[in-house]
Amino acid sequence: MKLALLGRQALMGVMAVALVAGMSVKSFADEGLLNKIKERGTLLVGLEGTYPPFSFQGDDGKLTGFEVDFAEALAKHLGVKASLKPTKWDGMLASLDAKRIDVVINQVTISDIRKKKYDFSTPYTISGVQALVKKGNEGTIKTAADLQGKKVGVGLGTNYEEWLRQHVQGVDIRTYDDDPTKYQDLRVGRIDAILVDRLAALDLVKKTKGTLAVTGDAFSRQESGVALRKGNEDLLKAVDNAIAEMHKDGTLKALSEKWFGADVTQ
Numbered sequence: 001m002k003l004a005l006l007g008r009q010a011l012m013g014v015m016a017v018a019l020v021a022g023m024s025v026k027s028f029a030d031e032g033l034l035n036k037i038k039e040r041g042t043l044l045v046g047l048e049g050t051y052p053p054f055s056f057q058g059d060d061g062k063l064t065g066f067e068v069d070f071a072e073a074l075a076k077h078l079g080v081k082a083s084l085k086p087t088k089w090d091g092m093l094a095s096l097d098a099k100r101i102d103v104v105i106n107q108v109t110i111s112d113i114r115k116k117k118y119d120f121s122t123p124y125t126i127s128g129v130q131a132l133v134k135k136g137n138e139g140t141i142k143t144a145a146d147l148q149g150k151k152v153g154v155g156l157g158t159n160y161e162e163w164l165r166q167h168v169q170g171v172d173i174r175t176y177d178d179d180p181t182k183y184q185d186l187r188v189g190r191i192d193a194i195l196v197d198r199l200a201a202l203d204l205v206k207k208t209k210g211t212l213a214v215t216g217d218a219f220s221r222q223e224s225g226v227a228l229r230k231g232n233e234d235l236l237k238a239v240d241n242a243i244a245e246m247h248k249d250g251t252l253k254a255l256s257e258k259w260f261g262a263d264v265t266q
Contacts, residue, residue, distance in 0.1 A: 034078075034234040037102060042083040043075040046101040049086030050179055053203040053259045054107055066259040070124060071105045073251055074226070077242035090157045090177050093118070096229060103239070104227040107197055109159040119232070120225035121239045124252060125264050128218025129163055130198040132205075134186060138215040141193055146216075147171050153182045153194040160195040163220065187211055197222070199264055 037043055047055040049063055058064040063084050075082035085101050095101050096118070107127075110120045131141050141147060148170040154161040156175040164173060174191050176182040183204070185191050196204070198218045205212055226239050246252045252265040 033102065033229075033232045034238055037078065037080055037235070041080050043071070043078060043080050043103065044083050044085055044101040045071045045075075046085050046087050046092045046095055046104040047071070047106045048089055048092070048179070049084070051106070051200065052207065054200065055084075055086075066255060067105050067107070069255050069258070070252070073246060073255070074105075074239065074242050077245060078238055088177055089155055093227070096227065099229070102228070102235070107200075107224045108227045109222045110225045111159060111162070113162070114227070117230070119228045119230050119236050121228070121236065122243050123223035123225050123265075124243055125199065125224045125256075126266060127222045127224065127264065128198045129160060129195055129220050129222065130201040130218050131193050131215050132186065132196055132201045132212055133193045133215050134189065135211055135213045137192070138213050140215070142216045144168050144219050147193065150192040151190070153185060153191040155179070155182070159222070164195060167219075183208075183212070195219075199260055202260070 047063075047067055049055050049057065051065075053065050054067040055063055055065040063086070068084065071082040071084065085095070087095050087101070089106065092101075092104055092106060096104050107125065108114070108120070110123065114120070131147070133141060141150070144167060147164070147168045149172075151172045151174055152164060153174045153176055154164055156177045161173065161175060164171060174185070176185075182191075182194055186194050187208075193215070198214075201214050205214055226243075228236055228239070243252070247265070253263050256263045256265050
């Protein structure tokens with residue numbers, strides 16, 4: 001009986017040690033990344049760099065755009081500088097998984113599927129799925145149902161591809177791993193339409209000087225947030241606090257109006 005009691009006490013001791021160890025690992029996982037970022041002095045940010053007006057090369061060859069400005073402002077609130085890492089979209093989340101970057105700031109739509117694998121900040125832009133066509137073809141697509149039978153271009157692995165496959169049947173879906181090729185195919189008629197972010201669509205129409213046109217209303221509401229690896233609650237909280245401060249001090253509104261002429265952050 002005494003031996004049984006000693007055995008039970010030993011087992012309880014092992015369980016207690018395991019519990020404390022588990023808590024320590026969890027705590028380390030939560031606090032480690034933010035501390036590492038602050039020690040390093042930089043926030044490693046994944047973005048495309050070919051996605052105007054969010055991130056693209058300016059005339060001087062340097063990255064510019066709404067999300068470049070946002071990333072730099074966010075890093076400043078964290079007490080560090082933003083180190084921008086241009087990456088193709090289809091490999092961006094893999095780079096996050098591999099810890100080559102700390103966060104993704106690239107109009108990543110917050111969805112139930114993505115939330116199973118990643119944590120997201122509070123939204124910093126509100127937009128929607130928008131159809132874009134060649135100028136003169138606006139009457140061909142008014143609703144999502146009008147996409148049936150059409151050749152529609154979408155970014156490979158994007159929420160636009162996901163949305164199209166889930167909501168519209170009978171579409172000839174063409175996927176692209178870069179935006180310039182997708183836009184060129186639309187201009188020359190290889191595809192009938194592309195699905196993009198509503199904000200990007202408005203900017204494209206302006207920059208292409210009337211060769212492309214927005215058609216119909218946005219198909220669905222989209223909220224974009226900063227994507228992080230799970231298990232880094234300290235960094236997530238710091239990012240959320242920074243976004244809240246940027247809302248409060250007018251930084252987000254000012255950046256939005258600079259790039260879009262309107263407040264698209266709420």
